[in-house]
Amino acid sequence: MPTTLVTGGTGYIGSHVALALLEAGHEVVVVDDLSNSSPESLRRVSQLAGREAAFHEMSLLDRVGLTKVFASHEIDTVIHLAGLKAVGDSVADPLGYYEVNLGASMNLVRVMAEYGVFRLVFSSSATVYGEGISPFVETDVLGAANPYGRTKEIQEYLFRDVAASGSQWRIALLRYFNPVGAHASGRIGEDPIGKPNNLVPFVMQTAAGLHEQVTIHGDDYATIDGTGVRDYIHVVDLAAGHLAALGALDTHAGCRAWNLGSGVGSSVKQVIDAAERAVGQPIPHHVGPRRPGDIAEAVANASRANDELGWTTHRTLDDMVTDHWRWQQSNPQGYTD
Numbered sequence: 037m038p039t040t041l042v043t044g045g046t047g048y049i050g051s052h053v054a055l056a057l058l059e060a061g062h063e064v065v066v067v068d069d070l071s072n073s074s075p076e077s078l079r080r081v082s083q084l085a086g087r088e089a090a091f092h093e094m095s096l097l098d099r100v101g102l103t104k105v106f107a108s109h110e111i112d113t114v115i116h117l118a119g120l121k122a123v124g125d126s127v128a129d130p131l132g133y134y135e136v137n138l139g140a141s142m143n144l145v146r147v148m149a150e151y152g153v154f155r156l157v158f159s160s161s162a163t164v165y166g167e168g169i170s171p172f173v174e175t176d177v178l179g180a181a182n183p184y185g186r187t188k189e190i191q192e193y194l195f196r197d198v199a200a201s202g203s204q205w206r207i208a209l210l211r212y213f214n215p216v217g218a219h220a221s222g223r224i225g226e227d228p229i230g231k232p233n234n235l236v237p238f239v240m241q242t243a244a245g246l247h248e249q250v251t252i253h254g255d256d257y258a259t260i261d262g263t264g265v266r267d268y269i270h271v272v273d274l275a276a277g278h279l280a281a282l283g284a285l286d287t288h289a290g291c292r293a294w295n296l297g298s299g300v301g302s303s304v305k306q307v308i309d310a311a312e313r314a315v316g317q318p319i320p321h322h323v324g325p326r327r328p329g330d331i332a333e334a335v336a337n338a339s340r341a342n343d344e345l346g347w348t349t350h351r352t353l354d355d356m357v358t359d360h361w362r363w364q365q366s367n368p369q370g371y372t373d
């Protein structure tokens with residue numbers, strides 16, 4: 037039975053990854069400092085899977101603590117999702133972002149090597165492509181446009197250099213596009229602290245009456261209807277992408293990047309339309325100015341993941357908003373309910 041360590045495993049993506057691993061028969065060990073998540077997510081994951089994941093509440097900056105985790109479990113692969121991820125906060129506190137995100141990865145690699153663990157799947161982001169031309173291909177030149185994105189980009193370089201230093205390393209860099217939706221049970225989902233910045237959680241909270249209206253950040257982009265286009269991916273499809281990447285580690289030595297997206301773009305207006313269909317009522321919205329730092333379009337070229345990971349998305353935008361709405365309705369206060 038393989039034992040997989042999931043860092044950040046109580047978070048939005050981490051909880052869905054932990055569930056997929058348990059369902060696939062892995063032993064799962066979760067490390068999370070709970071700075072942006074609740075242990076309740078893992079309790080529900082265990083309920084859904086009918087099996088427990090081991091949990092250590094700990095920061096990856098605590099190298100001694102991390103060593104103890106590796107000493108107490110026979111870990112053979114790490115899925116590294118832990119990190120700070122708010123673009124705005126990273127602009128206000130770049131040093132904090134560099135310290136936490138890079139420090140965590142450096143500690144992790146050190147301890148992995150010490151314990152002879154050389155298989156790693158890393159959560160990178162489409163943000164590493166910066167203001168490049170969409171659809172993005174893995175071979176595009178990188179150029180993240182904010183401190184958060186740069187920590188992802190630098191971590192990618194760090195892992196590439198580590199992989200080049202010894203042939204035993206097998207590292208997958210997964211560049212996520214825009215994860216939305218929730219597990220179909222409505223038991224686990226995204227639980228943003230405070231007012232969400234991201235479109236789908238904000239739209240859903242507005243439908244639930246928590247906000248007056250959605251502001252569309254600009255409708256004068258060169259896109260199908262003038263609003264920003266993104267490649268939304270259902271979080272359950274995204275979790276499946278991690279399992280596919282684990283399989284690819286067996287056949288790909290060294291370090292390799294894969295885009296995890298659908299290859300299909302949806303505009304802000306299309307997302308709101310889909311959400312209104314899912315909710316069954318109009319969701320108040322109006323057009324405001326562009327949001328600084330946004331680009332017109334960010335869509336994946338997903339061919340490499342399709343061909344090499346044998347992975348593709350199965351869930352549509354309607355599935356994403358329907359599942360997100362179920363989660364929102366059953367957990368109006370998130371995990372604090």
Ligand code: UFG
Pocket residue numbers: 121123161162163164185213214233234235236238250251252253254263264265266304327330334
């Ligand atoms: N948008 C609105 N109104 C809102 C929120 C968003 O119109 O209230 C629009 C944005 O302008 C954009 C689209 O909805 O066109 C998606 O915005 P999100 O904030 O949901 O997602 P982003 O694409 O901006 O950000 C995501 C991740 C970041 C990552 C970034 C770049 O959330 O972590 O992609 O890859 F850095």
